[in-house]
Amino acid sequence: MSNFDVKDMNLAEGGLRRMDWAAREMPVLRAIHDRFAKERPLAGLRVSACLHVTTETANLMTTLQAGGADIVLTASNPLSTQDDVAAALVNRYEIPVYAIKGEDNVTYYKHIRAALDHKPHMTMDDGADLVSTLHKERRDLLPNILGGTEETTTGVIRLRAMAADKALDFPIIAVNDAMTKHFFDNRYGTGQSTLDGIIRATNVLLAGKVFVVAGYGWCGRGLASRARGMGSNVVVTEVDPLKALEATMDGFRVMPMLEAAKIGDIFCTVTGDINVIDAHHFKVMKSGAIVANSGHFNVEINIPALKEMSTDVKLVRPFVEEYHLKDGRTICILGEGRLINLASAEGHPASVMDMSFANQALSAEYMVKNSKKLEKKVYSVPEDIDKEIARLKLEAMHVNIDTLTAQQVSYLGSWESGT
Template sequence: MSDYPPISEHLDDVESARTEGRRKMDWALQHMPILNELRDQFEAEKPLDGQVIGMAMHVEAKTANLVELLALGGAEVAITGCNPLSTHDDVSAALDAHENITSYAVRGVDEDEYYDAIESVVSHEPTITVDDGMDMVFAIHEDYPELIDTIVGGAEETTTGVHRLRAMDEDGALEYPVFAVNDTPMKRLFDNVHGTGESSLANIAMTTNVSFASKNVVVAGYGYCGKGVAKKASGQNANVIVTEVEPRRALEAHMEGYDVMPMNEAAKVGDIFVTTTGNRDIVTEKDFEVMKDGAILSNAGHFDIEIDLEALSDLAVDEYDARDGVRAYEMDDGRKLNVLAEGRLVNLASPIALGHPIEVMDQSFGVQAVCVRELVENADAYDAGVHDVPDELDVEVAEIKLAAEGVEIDALTDEQREYMGSWSHGT
């Protein structure tokens, strides 16, 4: 087991970092009515008393407020990053100052340090896991199976992690229950569409200082994240091109008015590329060979394998940092292709990135919090495997949000409920 140290042992001025991190968390919390409501409930009722929660997440201000909520609910929490470049060290330090929280998240770690930090979290012997990408679940099953019998369950935040979990479940290898938080409406309809769409384009614009208007923006993948990027880019007067492998999604993009074509055709005309697939080798050597001079490549999927950077580096005769967060690769014909945030999540890993809007993550983290509570309160109801989030939990979070916004809605009458629940009413 790793003895990788907490964030406090990596910083020269821990107190200043904690102060700045707390300032960021407090600002975010002002715009998180769902977590504020749940904080009051969790602090009063202590539903997580006695639990140890191991987390691998993007450690920034919004996530930190979820972590603190779980600690206020009675849990001991250990956390590290789920991406080497998405951690805010000051926020990590602020979390580590809490008596019930240990944070191992450090920005800019190498691959060995990244996995050492996960092992340090696992050394706390979590009874619940909360993941973004499934690296912690995998580490436990692969290296520490003796912990599985004492794990109540887990929750997975993102598309890539859920894909991995479902594959693991289909192989009969997932040995405790995990909620697919990513697949619930309160996550997909808001976090994936509005969150990914807005934050990805905002960070591309801030990193490059280019406009989307009149540009050919190529969106790889037309799932919920791709739909969000395409919608927001179109709203900024870009010409949107979608690439897909799934016929129905491709048809949907076509019917929405976007151009649809293979990546190698899109590569010839694209100005800005945004991958959103969660898969590997989306933009490859044959695409680099036909791209325009000055093309901008970014990833809004998950891992840094959507853009084949090894192939790009092999093709390049020179590479250098064109500006903060932009790596330029010069081809032998003089063309320059520009990769943002080292091919990692552009909305979280670029130097100025702040991730999804606060209000969006308030909803997703609200679902995470009630799922953790559900695992503790009704653990016996869930066998090993991937589980959909119970609809009543998703509705609970939506109701808190509507109440906070002062929005009222109608309610079904008894007659309407009976009609909708009956098969005997005919014409």
């Protein structure tokens, strides 16, 4: 193959071993893979995927390929690629991959454009950079596109904004909205992998530290819970009164970021918004404060403002940049402000990505069957797909549950019975 761009093809064997290891924890996706191989529901479908290039994503790619899809994969973040996995997909499965960990923004978008040169019938996105670039630069491809899927909160927000502006030209299924995605992937996956990334980057002890979580969505809930489990004194900042109330009732201290900035030792943003930690927050932080982000884009921390306040920047550990401020303090930024769970760690555990990527695979199948009925807007994953994935996951975990009797079904559908 010549149509790929990865760091080093000699890494392929190690990537294959790690793909196999991840597959052990992905029984739902394996069951879909086996069915797809028999039924070939995606035969003839060209798919351009812009996702984090990890072992779990690799198992999704091979599942889509088993279903008959012709796939190209590019990275959805410059720091999220596992180079051995990228090489393995090219070497073993002949899937074109355009992704190199640490690539600059010019290369990142060159790779996205290469994925669009595949002339896809379907997009599979994580953050909506692929879809956004397609709509801005390659509108000639739009007539042939059936639809797409979107993996993460940030991407869904962008796509719903496009739909509201009548700028979205094909239907999208918001995989992120599936209960089997955001309940588990966002909460348990982000919670665990974000702490993993922070610890790998810094090797700091979390016990006894004031750990500030910016945002109390599903990712924030998971992160706050796990930081507390590691012994941290957790503070939550929020703008939504309902989420702030929930965090308070969950036992966390809740306060504005400006107050939290004065007492925090470690900060992590998980909001999907811009400048959540800004210049006026940096001005009151302790010297030595550690600041990370686990949202999709590197805009949640205003790093340009921090640079303006600094005399120099030193790389003191891999993925740890120490900013020396003009007043003598230091502030450490992890992973260039990019999502730390993938910048310095391996992303979510395979067992939660099993459900997320099962949603991707089944949503792709659904889109092939139903695209002509769908409008140019963002749809949630159909409930029957969501429940089937939950059923398969329970079955794989050897967990049995009750089923309703005919009498119970009848009772729940009636209104006559009362006190």
